[in-house]
Amino acid sequence: MEKATKSCTSTNSSGSYANCQSGYLAVSCSCGNSASWEIKSEKTCHCANQDWTSARCCKIGKK
């Protein structure tokens, strides 16, 4: 029996970085104080603030 899996999920952390779990790729980030963001190394969100960071992570293009 296969386990149900989510195609997309979010991870949150305090500070400037949030990481996606293994097998997921970061597709966007949301930042406290509405700061600008970038994605590093495919699975890490980096927000230009010291508040909180959220990563939206999806399983795509797995082969």
Added chain:
Amino acid sequence: MEKATKSCTSTNSSGSYANCQSGYLAVSCSCGNSASWEIKSEKTCHCANQDWTSARCCKIGKK
């Protein structure tokens, strides 16, 4: 003959919430006044404002 379908599409609404259509998952949100956002229940964008909300919605990981 199959209908052409879009892999990603956007939905917009006034206020703090925007929903993806059936079969699509929310991958990111854009908010009026550049507010911070979160994704609820896989397909709903929630912006921390009362202005407008846009959801970017894609078909991924369908099985």
Added chain:
Amino acid sequence: MEKATKSCTSTNSSGSYANCQSGYLAVSCSCGNSASWEIKSEKTCHCANQDWTSARCCKIGKK
């Protein structure tokens, strides 16, 4: 032997627009000055500023 390909990648440019490469779809945008954004014609990020624009681009739903 297949070439390794990235499922998602980012493109950056100065000004209000950033385009995804051929074969990629825009899934989110990040903007200088934390401006609001929209996606035009599937693969172009448009930020409401004159600073810089980044597009997050993924290969999804290719058929």
